[in-house]
Amino acid sequence: MGELTxxxxxxxxxxxxxxxxxSETLIMSWVVMGALIVFGVLSTRKLSFIPGTAxxxxxxxxxxxxxxxxxxxxxxNRKYFPLVISVFMFVWLSNILGIFPGLSEPxxxxxxTLGFGILGFIIAHYAGIRTKGFKKYxxxxxxxxxxxxxxxxxxxxxxxxxxxxxxxxxxxxxxxIIMVVSDLVYSLVLPPFLNAFFGxxxxxxxxxxxxxxxxxxxSVQTK
Amino acid sequence: xxxLEVQWVEAAAYVGAALCxxxxxxxxxxxxxxxxxxxxxxxxxxxxLSGPILxxxxxxxxxAESAGIFALVIAMLMLFVNAEGATLxxxxxxLGSGLAMGLGAVGSGxxxxxxxxxASEGLxxxxxxxxxxxxxxxxxxxxxxxxxxxxxxxxxxLMFTDYSSMALWPTWAALxxxxxxxxxxxIGSGVGSGMPxxxxxxGISRQPAAASQIRxxxxxxxxxxxxxxxxxxxxxxxLMFVDFSDRAAWPTWAALxxxxxxTGLSAIGPGIGNGxxxxxxxxxxxxxxxxxxPITTTMLIGQTVAQSxxxxxxxxxLILLFIPLEASTNIVDWTxxxxxxxxMGFGGIGPGIGEGIAAAYAVNRIARDAEQRVLLxxxxxxxxxxAESTGIYSLIVSLLLLFVV
Numbered sequence: 001m002g003e004l005t006x007x008x009x010x011x012x013x014x015x016x017x018x019x020x021x022x023s024e025t026l027i028m029s030w031v032v033m034g035a036l037i038v039f040g041v042l043s044t045r046k047l048s049f050i051p052g053t054a055x056x057x058x059x060x061x062x063x064x065x066x067x068x069x070x071x072x073x074x075x076x077n078r079k080y081f082p083l084v085i086s087v088f089m090f091v092w093l094s095n096i097l098g099i100f101p102g103l104s105e106p107x108x109x110x111x112x113t114l115g116f117g118i119l120g121f122i123i124a125h126y127a128g129i130r131t132k133g134f135k136k137y138x139x140x141x142x143x144x145x146x147x148x149x150x151x152x153x154x155x156x157x158x159x160x161x162x163x164x165x166x167x168x169x170x171x172x173x174x175x176x177i178i179m180v181v182s183d184l185v186y187s188l189v190l191p192p193f194l195n196a197f198f199g200x201x202x203x204x205x206x207x208x209x210x211x212x213x214x215x216x217x218x219s220v221q222t223k
Numbered sequence: 224x225x226x227l228e229v230q231w232v233e234a235a236a237y238v239g240a241a242l243c244x245x246x247x248x249x250x251x252x253x254x255x256x257x258x259x260x261x262x263x264x265x266x267x268x269x270x271x272l273s274g275p276i277l278x279x280x281x282x283x284x285x286x287a288e289s290a291g292i293f294a295l296v297i298a299m300l301m302l303f304v305n306a307e308g309a310t311l312x313x314x315x316x317x318l319g320s321g322l323a324m325g326l327g328a329v330g331s332g333x334x335x336x337x338x339x340x341x342a343s344e345g346l347x348x349x350x351x352x353x354x355x356x357x358x359x360x361x362x363x364x365x366x367x368x369x370x371x372x373x374x375x376x377x378x379x380x381l382m383f384t385d386y387s388s389m390a391l392w393p394t395w396a397a398l399x400x401x402x403x404x405x406x407x408x409x410i411g412s413g414v415g416s417g418m419p420x421x422x423x424x425x426g427i428s429r430q431p432a433a434a435s436q437i438r439x440x441x442x443x444x445x446x447x448x449x450x451x452x453x454x455x456x457x458x459x460x461x462l463m464f465v466d467f468s469d470r471a472a473w474p475t476w477a478a479l480x481x482x483x484x485x486t487g488l489s490a491i492g493p494g495i496g497n498g499x500x501x502x503x504x505x506x507x508x509x510x511x512x513x514x515x516x517p518i519t520t521t522m523l524i525g526q527t528v529a530q531s532x533x534x535x536x537x538x539x540x541l542i543l544l545f546i547p548l549e550a551s552t553n554i555v556d557w558t559x560x561x562x563x564x565x566x567m568g569f570g571g572i573g574p575g576i577g578e579g580i581a582a583a584y585a586v587n588r589i590a591r592d593a594e595q596r597v598l599l600x601x602x603x604x605x606x607x608x609x610a611e612s613t614g615i616y617s618l619i620v621s622l623l624l625l626f627v628v
Contacts, residue, residue: 158449169372171290
């Protein structure tokens with residue numbers, strides 16, 4: 001059970017500051033990015049009217065998300081569609097990465113999920129200011145009354161916390177359950193089913209939830 | 224045989240882990256059971272739809288399970304915590320952490336069962352809306368877990384901050400109070416923000432064309448229902464980060480524990496009450512999408528008024544936190560701040576729920592006949608003011624305890 005508290009790290013001293021990197025998270029994030037780049041190249045390299053396997057997969061995903069994005073965002077803000085689908089593909093592949101032996105989920109590290117949460121937060125607020133103008137955007141913080149401003153600001157910031165901790169908690173929880181049960185049953189019989197449930201099923205649902213919430217935050221800001 | 228200090232800390236960590244998983248298992252199981260029951264009911268109406276309903280139920284339950292999984296993460300990390308060199312005060316941090324996450328998961332687990340349950344009902348009555356139903360269910364259930372996530376954040380901070388160098392008195396009460404404050408406050412908001420998620424999911428199956436309006440209303444209603452949990456989190460942060468070392472340990476410890484209980488308990492009522500109001504508002508927007516403006520306005524007014532008791536609780540907490548007390552170990556002197564917190568805490572539960580129900584009926588009627596809005600809002604406000612009186616009595620008794628007795 002030592003894996004639970006043991007985090008492999010790289011430490012660098014730069015100008016008196018100690019920089020700590022979680023090596024496992026970094027490597028696994030690059031694995032995910034590499035896989036997505038390969039998929040991107042394969043699915044668009046030979047675009048044809050009768051699609052091949054990779055192109056079909058890509059088209060299915062784009063079509064499914066296009067509908068969701070078009071429902072949530074107005075004409076001006078459809079440009080965020082590529083961002084939304086990229087977030088989904090990255091988070092989804094990250095969540096299910098643990099089912100492959102030797103690999104682990106980068107999203108079971110809070111740094112990854114918090115990074116994505118902050119990214120979505122900044123983009124949502126940028127989109128809000130771009131769409132409504134700064135004055136109208138700022139006035140929303142004093143709704144319904146001026147003394148609610150601190151609460152509104154905490155409420156906005158808590159969105160970042162909630163979206164990133166939700167993903168982290170679920171993936172970390174799945175990882176812990178798989179590890180503990182595998183240890184108890186000497187890795188016999190049960191682990192594949194647990195991996196299927198927590199890795200594939202919960203991982204897919206949580207990736208979808210994360211993406212939809214990012215989309216909803218953008219949509220709330222631009223309305 | 225003397226017990227080493229580090230053994231006390233380890234023991235506290237184990238008790239904390241047990242409290243965390245024990246309490247944390249309550250909510251998610253209730254929510255999932257309710258979802259399964261409603262799914263069976265829906266399948267009984269139209270057994271040909273058993274496939275999609277069952278699939279939807281499983282997805283909904285998997286999301287509702289999250290609250291229990293959060294509790295498991297904290298409990299497991301606490302079991303393997305390194306207590307070496309820790310002093311007794313760290314043990315109270317573990318207890319507080321376990322209480323925060325355990326209690327905090329109760330409401331969200333139950334609440335995220337509502338959208339899963341209503342989605343089955345909606346699927347049975349209008350199977351063609353399956354896609355947007357499931358999306359709304361997932362968003363609603365995920366939003367409703369926010370209070371549990373607040374509790375998880377506080378639990379993490381309590382567990383991984385090193386308090387060993389702090390004085391045992393009164394820090395232990397601050398840490399325990401922080402856990403109780405955020406944990407208790409998350410119960411009400413968790414249940415409350417599940418309610419609009421449920422009714423909006425059912426509403427989308429009835430009025431698929433208005434899906435985006437219903438969802439916007441649901442998001443506003445849930446966000447406001449979560450304000451009491453934010454109050455609880457703010458008090459928890461103050462208890463954790465404000466330095467109380469220059470204050471007299473006795474009776475400050477009682478004031479700190481009282482501060483946590485005051486906001487934590489008084490947040491339960493408004494959280495649930497706001498949920499009732501938001502439930503009717505989402506249902507109303509689904510019935511008459513054109514009236515979404517007046518419905519949302521009335522909902523916000525009703526919810527803001529229903530939140531007054533948690534604001535009283537927050538006020539009492541601030542007084543307890545920041546007004547220094549004279550040093551005294553006399554039983555009378557430390558019972559007073561503790562009683563003030565308990566009085567306002569319990570006193571805030573009832574009015575919050577009652578006022579929320581009053582606002583819920585008003586919103587329901589305004590959704591049917593928007594022209595009566597002015598009259599109904601007035602009746603709602605008068606009724607809420609009367610329902611609030613017991614909360615004001617609690618506030619008066621708390622203030623009398625603090626400043627007069």
